[in-house]
Amino acid sequence: MITLNHVSKSFEGREVLSDISAVFEKGKTNLIIGQSGSGKTVLLKSIVGLHDINEGEIYFNDILFNKLNFSGKKEIRKKMGMLFQGSALFDSSTVEENVMFPLDMFTDMTKEEKLDRVNFCLNRVNIINSIIYSLQKLVVV
Amino acid sequence: MKIFHLFGEYILLLVKVFTKPERGKIYYSLIVKEIDKLGIHSIGIVAIISAFMGAVITLQTAYNTENPFLPEYLIGLAARDSILLEFSSTIIGLILAGKVGSNIASELGTMRVTEQIDALEIMGVNSASYLILPKIVATILFNPFLTMLSIVIGIIGGWSVGVFTGVVTTQSYIEGIRYAFIPYYITYAIIKTIVFAFLITTISAFYGYRVQGGSLEVGQASTRAVVMSSVFVLLFNLILTQLLLS
Numbered sequence: 001m002i003t004l005n006h007v008s009k010s011f012e013g014r015e016v017l018s019d020i021s022a023v024f025e026k027g028k029t030n031l032i033i034g035q036s037g038s039g040k041t042v043l044l045k046s047i048v049g050l051h052d053i054n055e056g057e058i059y060f061n062d063i064l065f066n067k068l069n070f071s072g073k074k075e076i077r078k079k080m081g082m083l084f085q086g087s088a089l090f091d092s093s094t095v096e097e098n099v100m101f102p103l104d105m106f107t108d109m110t111k112e113e114k115l116d117r118v119n120f121c122l123n124r125v126n127i128i129n130s131i132i133y134s135l136q137k138l139v140v141v
Numbered sequence: 142m143k144i145f146h147l148f149g150e151y152i153l154l155l156v157k158v159f160t161k162p163e164r165g166k167i168y169y170s171l172i173v174k175e176i177d178k179l180g181i182h183s184i185g186i187v188a189i190i191s192a193f194m195g196a197v198i199t200l201q202t203a204y205n206t207e208n209p210f211l212p213e214y215l216i217g218l219a220a221r222d223s224i225l226l227e228f229s230s231t232i233i234g235l236i237l238a239g240k241v242g243s244n245i246a247s248e249l250g251t252m253r254v255t256e257q258i259d260a261l262e263i264m265g266v267n268s269a270s271y272l273i274l275p276k277i278v279a280t281i282l283f284n285p286f287l288t289m290l291s292i293v294i295g296i297i298g299g300w301s302v303g304v305f306t307g308v309v310t311t312q313s314y315i316e317g318i319r320y321a322f323i324p325y326y327i328t329y330a331i332i333k334t335i336v337f338a339f340l341i342t343t344i345s346a347f348y349g350y351r352v353q354g355g356s357l358e359v360g361q362a363s364t365r366a367v368v369m370s371s372v373f374v375l376l377f378n379l380i381l382t383q384l385l386l387s
Contacts, residue, residue, distance in 0.1 A: 045259070048263055049262075050259050050262060050263070070157070070160075070267070074265045074267070075265070077262065077263055077264065077265040078264070078265035080263055081263075082259075082260075082263045084256045084259065084260060085256070086255055086256055088255060088256040088257050088259065088260035089257075090257055091255070091257075101264075102264055104164075104167060105163060105164060105167065105264065105266055106163075106264075106265075
C-alpha cells in the first residue's frame with residue numbers, strides 16, 4: 001500500500017503539487033486524471049522517488065520512503081515498475097539488450113538462461129523483428 | 142552563491158559515482174567499451190594535432206634561434222621540452238575536453254531528457270555510478286597512453302619537418318632530444334594527464350547528468366561542459382606546474 005500525506009512539490013518557487021493526500025491500496029487499479037501540465041507526472045515521479053518532495057510524507061506499507069537514504073530507496077525501487085511517457089528505452093541498444101538489462105544487473109543467470117527469458121518475454125508481447133512506436137511500450141512492459 | 146551551489150552538487154554527484162558498484166563484472170565490460178569510445182577513437186585526432194604541433198614548434202624554434210653562437214641541437218632540445226612539459230598533456234587535454242567532453246555531456250544529457258536515467262533509477266540501479274564511473278576509469282587508464290603517443294608523434298613530426306625544410310640535421314635534432322634529459326618530466330606529463338582526464342570526465346558528466354528540458358538544453362549543457370572543462374584544465378595546469386616543478 002502506498003500512502004501520501006500532505007505532499008507538496010515546487011520547482012524554483014513554482015508550486016506544482018500542493019497538499020496532496022491519497023491512499024493506493026494493494027491490488028487496486030488507480031487513475032490519476034488531470035489537464036496537461038497539472039502535475040500528474042510530477043506526482044508519479046515523486047511517489048517513486050525520482051523527485052524529492054518539499055513537504056509531506058510518502059509511505060510504502062509502513063516505511064517512510066521519502067526519508068530513506070539512497071541505498072534504502074534502491075531496495076524498494078527494485079520492487080517498483082514504471083512505464084515512462086517516452087518509453088525510456090536505451091536507444092543505442094537492441095531490443096534484446098534492453099529486455100536483458102535487468103537480468104544482467106540483478107541476477108546470476110547464465111547467458112542461455114537470460115536469452116530464454118528474453119525470448120519468452122518478447123514472445124508474450126508478440127515482438128518479432130521490428131519495433132514501431134506503439135510496440136516500444138511493449139518492450140518496456 | 143551559485144558557484145558554491147554548483148560545487149556542492151558536483152561533490153554530491155561524485156559521492157554517488159564512487160559508491161560501491163552493484164556488479165563488478167558488468168563494470169569491466171563497460172570500461173572496455175568506454176576505452177574504445179573515448180580513448181581509441183581519439184587516437185586519430187591526437188596523432189594529427191601532435192604531428193603538426195611538433196612541426197610548428199621545431200620551425201618556430203629554428204627561426205627564433207638563427208644565430209651562429211647558438212648550437213643547432215637547441216632546436217631538438219626546445220621541441221622536446223615544449224612537447225613533454227606542456228603541449229602533449231595540456232593541448233591534448235584541451236582537445237579532449239572538446240571531443241570527449243561534448244560526447245559525454247550530450248550522451249548523458251540525452252539520456253536524462255529521454256528518461257533513460259530515470260528508468261535506471263526506478264530499476265534500483267545507481268545511475269551515476271553505472272554511467273559515469275566507467276568513463277572516469279577509462280579516461281584515467283587510457284589518456285596517459287594518448288599523451289605518450291602525442292609526445293612520440295610530436296617529436297617525430299618536429300624531426301621530419303625540421304629535416305625536410307633543412308633547418309636542422311637529424312644528428313643535431315637527436316642530440317637535442319637526448320641532451321640533459323630529465324625522466325621526471327614524463328612522470329609530470331602523466332600526472333597532469335590523469336588529473337585532466339578526471340576533470341574533463343567528471344565536469345562533462347556533471348553538466349550532462351543534470352540537464353533539464355529538451356534538445357536545446359542538451360546542446361547548451363554540452364557547450365557549458367566543454368567551456369568549463371577547458372577552464373579547469375588550464376587552471377589545474379597552472380596549479381600542477383607550480384606544485385610539481387617548483
